[in-house]
Amino acid sequence: MTWTLRAGAVALIAGAMALSGCSSNSSNGNASGNAGASAGASGSGDQGTTETAKLTWFSDVSGWNPPSPWNSDPASVEGTITSKTGLSFEFNIPAQDAGTKLSLMLVSSDKLPDVISISDGTLIKKLIQADKVWKLDEFLQKYDPDSPLLSKFPEDIKQALIERDGGWYAYPSHMDSTDARELYPPSSDFYNDFAKFRSNGAIMFNEQIMEQAGIAADELTTEAGVLAALEKVKGMTFNGSPVIPLQIDGKEYAGMSVGGLGHGGTLGVLESMFGAMPVDKDGNYRDIILAPETKNAIDFLYEAAKLGAFDPSQMTTDDTATKAAVKSGRVFAFIGNTADTGFTDEDAATTWTTPGPVQSSQNAKPVFGKSLKAGTGWLSTFISKSAPHPELIAKWLDFMTSDEGLLLNYYGFEGTDYALEDGLAVQTDQGLKDAANYSTTGVFAFWPFHNIAWHDHATKEPTIAKGADGLMARTVQTTIGKASEVYDTTPLQMPSDFIEAGSKMANNQMQIKTYLEAQVSKMVLAKDEASRDQTYEETIAKIKQMGLDEINAKINEQFHKQEQSLGVTVIGINS
Template sequence: MKKLKMLTVMALACVVALTGCSSAKNAESGNNASPKESAAATNSEPVTPEKLTWFADASFWNPPAPWSTDPNTVEGVITQKTGLTFEFNIPAQDAGTKLNLMLATSQELPDLMTITDSQLHKKLVDSGKIWDLDEFMQKYNPSSPLLTSFPADVKKAIIRKYGAFAAIPSHINSEDLQKTYPPVSELVADAAKYSVNNNAIFNEKIMKEAGISIDDLKTEDGVLAAFEKVKNLKVDGAPVIPMQINGKVYQQATIPTLQEYFGAMSVDKDGNFRDIIFAPETKHVLKFMFKAAQGGYFDPGQMTMDDAAMAAAVKTGRVFCFIGNIANSGFRDEKLGPIWVNPGPIQSNQGTKPIAARASEPGSGWMQTSISKTAKHPERIAKWIDYMMSEEGKTLHFFGFEGKDYTVQNGLLVRTEQGIKNQNDRTKTGVDMFWQFFNGAWNDHVTPAPSAPLDVMATKAHTAAVKASTIYDSTPLGMPEGFFPPDSKEAKQEAEIRLYKEAQISKIILSKDEAAFNKNYEEMTNKIKDLGQLELDAKKNEQFHKQEQELGITVKGINS
């Protein structure tokens, strides 16, 4: 689910610009030659391409293979510019296990590695078998813009999380980047500042039929009343689904959405860390889910749905309310049109304030692309990194060729009809396929603001709740990667507690009555205490306070 989530975020943003501060408004100078002319201008003397192995643990990432050296292709231009071709090693499953085996048996690592598993990347960093990028560039390309123009705030976040600047991070955005690449409109700026995937959205067509207003959906009691009102309606002869939860990952999407709406935090009023499961507001979230189950507003079978089945249900137009990761919900459906609205956070009937966690420290990226210390042709790798992050490189591999895949209008990059087709066929064309270099700030600066009704609807759906919530700085609450080492007693306790909670939460929500609900909830909190949750919380609390002091940020519970 996280993977799909990031894929959708990727559709809203684009790449990092790490080569100085030239405005993307000057993108006209990028690829305005024909594909062949652009490729031919690469080097004064042709070089023989060298092949590298590129490993990735993301089985859903399918770059063009075999690699093409045709200068009329995205890959061909990359080869002409850098002298490299790539052979991909992307296991369909157990990629992490395979890379761990390489580490454990001292096998030679692939030349390049793109890792989405943060713990696995931390293990690579700690192994000493991948390059620190500063050291790498100082040795092989001391004039690289990476040494002087990489956003300082992102670099600081990476080093704090992993202990070293040892990979190119994807999907980053930050204040430093936005100073260089300001967003093109207020709507785009809102998306950068307030956008989250976890939200509750409602079907306006069903609202109108049932006589339900947006104001009716701003409170917990109002939403439950609306569920009751629509449950006997039909769409195309089939019954309305009052509430659609986020399938089998609802505990990672639906429940966290409601926790923020109802004001649950993993820090109490005294400013001490505690697992969010102990927040009274979390119990109230589970109570809301229990009431929804009791009312027949969602079918328990939703708890085992995969994303495809969940999105298929939404696309029928029968779903009245979806709560969870809207990026995976299928709500941006051309056939349905812009029918979804986000009324803002659902106010708990206990009167607690909706909250939104926003870290002042930028994210450290999703995909981490590192270089093995045994990698062949390091000088060419250094040149490849610089090219992929340059204005010309980003414009090429995210947008293709000017005149064919995009045009430049008022200094902005606008995809042509062919460009959209090539983007959608990215596994063959390579257009918008190299997500390793993806960054929202650059994209928000070089592409027009959303104007199509579906795009405007989607942007508002992603931002409305956070804009109307009390925002707090959650930076000190983020534990360092590997805070509990994978083989430690604490990591095993966390895993055992997580599995128990997942089973027990479903049992709580599906309790037969209120007495059973209270009994099952008490049973859960007592059991996780027995399994060591309080001891884990105490260690995290110590680290949390340490990070508060280091960062100069104090966090206290807003509600409970």
């Protein structure tokens, strides 16, 4: 399935990328391939710089917790960035309503933050229309004409950004495309697997509790088998604490959207495994809530709730609580966004596996939606036209995107956090711990500059289970995709603000979304099947009255236009 990234984005995320919440005060290949050209650009080589300045860095991703305050110690990741570029940063990452706060800055006399890393497509459009941010190529040509970014940026991703924004304004995070992999060929077939099939959305099972309960992997390949296993582990203990049979994805478990590719969280994973698509057998778009397989996914959660596999309080918890439960080792099964769990962290108490997609009781084919066209990454980073010290910002961009900067960002310090074997990075045990504690150490902290293609080029195939790109991550995050029917989601991706913000249709979308969030929970916690099914039928009738058919018709028209222009046809595989 493709991860929806309330954080946006989606389906383009790297496996270790987490996707959500903090405040501005929180603390929180061959690597030598082109290091000479990149690391030395604009004088950002070993001598460093003597000029220093502090800038503000804004983000709408509340779950991003870079170290704050900035650590000026030259032996730290942040201090090294300062010594190489002359910049330090004060972060402004609102815990909520970040989009509203940035929108108010755009219409007021307030100075914009100097660097802006955002995921919301509507916010990106507003920022560009206000003419407050630089076109990246114009900025570099003016302040750093020898920048490697002007000659060594993936052309297909640049074109995707130009199509989205009307120009090359943003540096995108988590880049991965045909051209990106020509610049940075994968170091092994291991990373080819990740490129083709990786998704944060998965179902996974605790291997230690499986062994303790005598449950084999092949018992977990069907809906009935999983429900039976959840029943079996009820009442067990692990390390003296009660086992949690099923952990759902907290308050984002239903990942509700209206007019998107599908849902996120637990419901989205179940939809994918149970074969739901936002396109019917006639090849027409319809919101995925109308797919019969989505009803099957809701029914599964109803059955799990009915047998007491999870406490209803899980439906309102945050990512921190979900992560703590999974890492404790008490959870038997998790369904949802694995980036919310810390399951690969060095200090996680147990190991995890997945047998692949769970076969629904309706025997529909599992599906795996993936855009096969170059995308625009997850976070888009912009430079404000009002930002001081543009020459230093250009130097900083060069360093953060160079091999030297990316090694520092991803892995920290050679000899302590990683070693080079045959020119490829290998994390040490200390490096794994530092990456897990990125809010304190700075290792793996600078998500806006994560580059999937570079990572897969510069990193040695792992031999250990844990770690964001270890053997366990490969099993959990690629097995479902490999065993599913893959379809191209590119024609289904609507232009930013396709349904104009503030319009009647946009308001209808928001009202339907809010209504569905409440109704799905009512279905999951219904007292019996008759109540569940009645609620479902009433819900579908109500959202059509609220304007869902008109929304579907508008999206369907654009969907067919995009199919024609792309030469791609998408047909419903099941219903």
